[in-house]
Amino acid sequence: xxxxxxxATIVDGxxxxxxxxxxxxxxxxxxxxxxxxxxxxxxxAEGKYVAxxxxxxxxxxxxxxxxxxGNLCKIGQGVTTEICGQCGSTFFPVNPETLPQLKxxxxxxxxxxxxxxxxxxxxxxxxxxxxxxxxxxNTAIIAGHSAIRIAVMGMDNxxxxxxxxxxxxxxxxxxxxxxxxxxxxGLIYPPGDFADTEELIELSKxxxxxxxxxxxHLRNESAGLIPAVQEALTIGKEAGVRVQLSHHKAYGKTxxxxxxxxxxxxxxAIANGQKVTIDQYPYEASMTHFNVLIPPKYFSGGISKVxxxxxxxxxxxxxxxxxxxEKAPFDNYYINCGxxxxxxxxxxxxxxxxxxxxxxxxxxxxxxxPFDTYFxxxxxxxxAGSGIYFSMGEEDLCRIIQDPNTVVGSDGICKALQEKxxxxxxxxCIHAITxxxxxxxxxxLEEIIRKMTSLPAERYMLKGKGVIADGMDxxxxxxxxxxxxxxxxYTDSNNVAEGLEFVIVNGQIVFKDxxxxxxxxxxxxxx
Numbered sequence: 001x002x003x004x005x006x007x008a009t010i011v012d013g014x015x016x017x018x019x020x021x022x023x024x025x026x027x028x029x030x031x032x033x034x035x036x037x038x039x040x041x042x043x044x045a046e047g048k049y050v051a052x053x054x055x056x057x058x059x060x061x062x063x064x065x066x067x068x069x070g071n072l073c074k075i076g077q078g079v080t081t082e083i084c085g086q087c088g089s090t091f092f093p094v095n096p097e098t099l100p101q102l103k104x105x106x107x108x109x110x111x112x113x114x115x116x117x118x119x120x121x122x123x124x125x126x127x128x129x130x131x132x133x134x135x136x137x138n139t140a141i142i143a144g145h146s147a148i149r150i151a152v153m154g155m156d157n158x159x160x161x162x163x164x165x166x167x168x169x170x171x172x173x174x175x176x177x178x179x180x181x182x183x184x185x186g187l188i189y190p191p192g193d194f195a196d197t198e199e200l201i202e203l204s205k206x207x208x209x210x211x212x213x214x215x216x217h218l219r220n221e222s223a224g225l226i227p228a229v230q231e232a233l234t235i236g237k238e239a240g241v242r243v244q245l246s247h248h249k250a251y252g253k254t255x256x257x258x259x260x261x262x263x264x265x266x267x268x269a270i271a272n273g274q275k276v277t278i279d280q281y282p283y284e285a286s287m288t289h290f291n292v293l294i295p296p297k298y299f300s301g302g303i304s305k306v307x308x309x310x311x312x313x314x315x316x317x318x319x320x321x322x323x324x325x326e327k328a329p330f331d332n333y334y335i336n337c338g339x340x341x342x343x344x345x346x347x348x349x350x351x352x353x354x355x356x357x358x359x360x361x362x363x364x365x366x367x368x369x370p371f372d373t374y375f376x377x378x379x380x381x382x383x384a385g386s387g388i389y390f391s392m393g394e395e396d397l398c399r400i401i402q403d404p405n406t407v408v409g410s411d412g413i414c415k416a417l418q419e420k421x422x423x424x425x426x427x428x429c430i431h432a433i434t435x436x437x438x439x440x441x442x443x444x445l446e447e448i449i450r451k452m453t454s455l456p457a458e459r460y461m462l463k464g465k466g467v468i469a470d471g472m473d474x475x476x477x478x479x480x481x482x483x484x485x486x487x488x489x490y491t492d493s494n495n496v497a498e499g500l501e502f503v504i505v506n507g508q509i510v511f512k513d514x515x516x517x518x519x520x521x522x523x524x525x526x527x
Contacts, residue, residue, distance in 0.1 A: 001026055004039035012468040013052040013453035015446050025474040028507035032470055052453040052466050053080025053475030054429040057279040058409025063109030066133030069417040074137050075503050075511045076496030077429045080475035081138040087217040088146030088186030092126035093171045095151040102150045104303045107384050108289045111415040123175040135522030136510045142215050143175035145185040146192045157194045157300040172206045179526025182213030188331045190299035204239030215244035220331045222251040229262045233269045242275040247411045249392050252336030256393035263403050277459040279409035280400050282432045284392045287422035290385035291378050293333045295322050303383035310375045320371045336391040340370040344388040346420050350381045355420050388422055407456040408432045427488030430497040474507035
């Protein structure tokens, strides 16, 4: 026996009540209550809890695969498996001619690009690259629709030709054959925003023979939330594939409460035979590109062209008027956040002195109009950077997590150890326990852990994951319940949790004493 955890309180991941027992590891697999009391490594877990390793159901960790901080931000919250390739964005397939546009799309999650990226023409070649990296946790990947579209069509804002559609289908088919979980979309970001429902149905049909997942950052999460959820369900139904509603929320105060209807829509779809999963992060603020407040239609020429547009006073006035329009036909982050007091500059690569401030505060400091302040910051940072947007309500947050089809996903972005970010990148899984269970008391410990272990393992078809039982993969977390606390905040985001004592991946200890141990047993999980 390689490892023996003795005298633990076991939360096995199924939702069943915790119980006392021992857990052993042999050849990277679990043995519950083994008769043998000796092992190469013995951990006395008296007074401590052991649970299956957490599954981050919505991760952007593929932007920093193999980096120490990328490993630490996952492992340091108990994540042992992450589902990447979300919101339409993947590092494959690559067309060298449109690579600059793909890099613009991926810049929000990736601090620097590999010099051999132009060779990642399909999932197979990208998988070979992954084998060269130090992965502390396991990963599975969904193919990105936006990446596929850029490889075939660039950033063109139009319907694909028949030939282009065939090329996109071929790229998606190759990804499915090589083990991608499905296809993700980012329908508020160009070029995903340029795709109509028909295009997404036709592409999703490619996944049906493989039991693939259609995972969607919806076309609208605020005023148009209801029709956006209906679009995703329609795509799944027409194509005959599973549906995942990414980071589900009701965005903007005027839309709070709409989760009642969206959850009923999901329940009705399931009752009619569809397979639908929701992922959610346990925070009232979101994070994405700093440029996301600008209407998507202006990005058809790429981010650099947007910066040029913003230098034109007439165009700047036109964009301002569209942002002020409460009935504008796009996901209006300015309106949803209640103005500049709800828009937080998280990462500004060329003007870091303003990171960690609300746009309203920056404008006041500079003595400028807040719209001009924002537009100038977009230009000065070349359209790069990220923002945090305060726009969700607590009632929706608690209602969504209690739905039987909801799993926990961080949607976190971490681009450097020193760079400010959203606390979800470092704290999601532990915060889900401390917020929903310890603070709010709306879920038992066993229930919230199930939503990070066996439930996502079932929904993502991850064999061997999510349950402490004989023969299952030896992915485990050991924690001190009384001292368990997430330490990541909006102003100090990059901190590992307190009370997390050990993280074990494929039978090897990857984290103890709040540090990585320097072993990298993580593997790519294929569908």
